[in-house]
Amino acid sequence: MSAPQLVVHHDKELMAQAAAARLITRIVDAQAARGYASVVLTGGRNGNGLLAALAGAPARDAIDWSRLDLWWGDERFLPEGDPERNVTQAREALLDSVALDPSRVHAMPASDGPFGNDADAAAAWYAEQLAAAAGPEDHGPVPTFDVLMLGVGPDTHVASLFPELPAVRETERTVVGVHGAPKPPPTRVSLTLPAIRAAREVWLLAAGEDKAEAAEIALSGAGEIQAPAAGAYGRSRTLWLMDAAAASRLPRALYPPASP
Numbered sequence: 001m002s003a004p005q006l007v008v009h010h011d012k013e014l015m016a017q018a019a020a021a022r023l024i025t026r027i028v029d030a031q032a033a034r035g036y037a038s039v040v041l042t043g044g045r046n047g048n049g050l051l052a053a054l055a056g057a058p059a060r061d062a063i064d065w066s067r068l069d070l071w072w073g074d075e076r077f078l079p080e081g082d083p084e085r086n087v088t089q090a091r092e093a094l095l096d097s098v099a100l101d102p103s104r105v106h107a108m109p110a111s112d113g114p115f116g117n118d119a120d121a122a123a124a125w126y127a128e129q130l131a132a133a134a135g136p137e138d139h140g141p142v143p144t145f146d147v148l149m150l151g152v153g154p155d156t157h158v159a160s161l162f163p164e165l166p167a168v169r170e171t172e173r174t175v176v177g178v179h180g181a182p183k184p185p186p187t188r189v190s191l192t193l194p195a196i197r198a199a200r201e202v203w204l205l206a207a208g209e210d211k212a213e214a215a216e217i218a219l220s221g222a223g224e225i226q227a228p229a230a231g232a233y234g235r236s237r238t239l240w241l242m243d244a245a246a247a248s249r250l251p252r253a254l255y256p257p258a259s260p
Ligand SMILES: O=C1O[C@H](COP(=O)(O)O)[C@@H](O)[C@H](O)[C@H]1O
Pocket: 042, 043, 044, 045, 046, 047, 074, 075, 076, 086, 150, 151, 152, 153, 154, 158, 159, 160, 183
């Protein structure tokens, strides 16, 4: 477990650009060291803001996109191509404009795919894909992702792990179907906390005033069942990438001043 480190930027645009630059460096370093990199994407406004910033960053060409494995932390269980699906939004923000190897893009199934409307079967299949990608050097049935990103919901949810729902209590399975989510759509597929914690680095993205209370709760010692963001940490590093609005309720001792 790594203790959270906070990086607070002046506003959400700067946060997205700085996080994109950080991600480029992390991917390039992993590819130089090992030949490939693996990243877990998040949905939501902050995750898509980061992808759009990455699409506009000239340094994106430093990445060998064909040697990048992409996974998702969660998916809204909707038909293929639905504009609310996290993968649809990621494709629009970035993925359609870079030369990825399609066999390395591991989207979660859609509700009109091979598993029909069965989110639990879709989750079990995704868990099998993760297990197949894990090697002996990994720490269980999930690859050691280089970076796993999570948007933080105003209610402290991360991925599709909502406070008090069964998914956040899961300790065995790496991926689960989520039913009755309080944020639409109610049916989702999500990595669990044990899968999230397999990542080398976990980055929590929180920008905007509506994230201030969630950040305050998650960073003030709340339990992970009540505040799932509090249970999201990486093996080597846990970074909270924030803007000043999201950090506005945190004690100033927790972080240095925002960049101008
Ligand atoms: O529904 C979801 O919400 C969260 C947070 O989204 P945001 O728009 O409040 O930043 C996101 O991280 C998750 O992937 C997504 O499915």
